[in-house]
Amino acid sequence: MKKNGRTSCENCESRSEGIFCDLNLPELSNISEHKIFNTFKKGQTLFVQGTHPFGIYCVSKGNIKLTKTGPDGKETIVRIIHGGDILGHRSLFCDDDHMATATAMEDTEVCFIDKKFILKVIEENPTVALHVINKLSRDMGAAEKKLSSLHQKNVRERLAELLLSLKATHGVKVDNRWKIELKLTREEMATMIGTANETLIRFMTEFKDAGIIEQDGKILFIKDEKELVNWANLDY
Amino acid sequence: MKKLNFIALENKIIAEITKFSPLMKFPADAPLFYEGQIPIVAYLLIDGCIHLFKKKKQKKSLKAGSLIGYSEMMNNSPSELTAQIQADSTVCFLDKSTIIEILKGDDSQLAAFLKESEKT
Numbered sequence: 001m002k003k004n005g006r007t008s009c010e011n012c013e014s015r016s017e018g019i020f021c022d023l024n025l026p027e028l029s030n031i032s033e034h035k036i037f038n039t040f041k042k043g044q045t046l047f048v049q050g051t052h053p054f055g056i057y058c059v060s061k062g063n064i065k066l067t068k069t070g071p072d073g074k075e076t077i078v079r080i081i082h083g084g085d086i087l088g089h090r091s092l093f094c095d096d097d098h099m100a101t102a103t104a105m106e107d108t109e110v111c112f113i114d115k116k117f118i119l120k121v122i123e124e125n126p127t128v129a130l131h132v133i134n135k136l137s138r139d140m141g142a143a144e145k146k147l148s149s150l151h152q153k154n155v156r157e158r159l160a161e162l163l164l165s166l167k168a169t170h171g172v173k174v175d176n177r178w179k180i181e182l183k184l185t186r187e188e189m190a191t192m193i194g195t196a197n198e199t200l201i202r203f204m205t206e207f208k209d210a211g212i213i214e215q216d217g218k219i220l221f222i223k224d225e226k227e228l229v230n231w232a233n234l235d236y
Numbered sequence: 237m238k239k240l241n242f243i244a245l246e247n248k249i250i251a252e253i254t255k256f257s258p259l260m261k262f263p264a265d266a267p268l269f270y271e272g273q274i275p276i277v278a279y280l281l282i283d284g285c286i287h288l289f290k291k292k293k294q295k296k297s298l299k300a301g302s303l304i305g306y307s308e309m310m311n312n313s314p315s316e317l318t319a320q321i322q323a324d325s326t327v328c329f330l331d332k333s334t335i336i337e338i339l340k341g342d343d344s345q346l347a348a349f350l351k352e353s354e355k356t
């Protein structure tokens with residue numbers, strides 16, 4: 001099956017945000033020829049925790065959640081990956097198994113490139129390596145920030161921080177509000193800030209009562225971003 | 237969408253393939269690919285079981301020595317079945333780059349076998 005215009009790297013709607021953004025058209029065409037394009041329906045799994053990584057996944061459209069299952073069987077959302085993002089890039093530089101399970105949160109378009117090929121691309125185009133390093137550095141920064149938040153901030157501050165981070169990655173400005181159409185369950189949000197369901201619900205109510213957020217089913221709206229920043233206590 | 241190919245291999249070919257890729261064990265049940273998707277690697281089942289489903293109904297179970305996903309991956313052809321590997325099964329995988337290397341490499345029995353399998 002020849003790759004059509006919609007699935008080629010040259011025409012990818014996330015091209016400008018991805019690790020291949022600096023490549024020229026012939027280089028992109030080479031990747032297009034080699035990669036494997038797939039669509040995942042909501043709930044389908046890209047890879048499972050504890051299995052061997054085969055290469056990297058470039059998310060062209062949709063959202064994917066990375067969940068880690070603990071010894072008690074409880075799932076924690078480690079990260080949410082969106083269009084333009086990559087997955088499995090850690091596997092390029094180490095042979096560790098996948099530390100989490102990747103599941104499509106909605107119908108998602110993903111391209112897969114095997115490890116040998118991507119390493120060859122990196123060898124020939126050092127800018128790709130720089131973009132991967134940049135991505136790894138940002139991931140590390142986010143992980144450190146999350147760790148310190150869990151230790152130093154209270155649940156109210158952590159929830160405000162989570163809403164701001166979801167706004168930054170998935171928010172769409174609609175009139176005077178930020179719409180976050182990620183459709184996370186309360187349980188999923190609770191695991192993201194390391195708290196119990198009941199506690200999260202209590203604080204969500206507090207945020208709503210203060211006029212900072214609104215909810216329409218699972219869709220969240222941020223009404224007062226300035227106040228949310230205050231509540232997140234971002235200064236430390 | 238073409239019919240999913242699964243090929244039962246001779247021991248000689250299995251031994252050749254395992255030289256190119258380490259064995260990996262699945263700690264839990266895991267989907268290898270879903271109906272309508274192109275497999276991202278080809279899987280050679282060394283030990284255990286892979287179940288094949290169509291619209292959630294089980295159609296077949298593959299046993300050790302079966303190679304699946306090869307022709308679909310090389311031809312960019314979506315599979316008409318979902319493949320689910322059972323916990324504790326062991327596979328050897330071949331990605332596109334490795335296969336291209338093998339095919340370019342020489343006139344080995346494995347290269348000839350892969351060339352022939354790609355057409356099926």
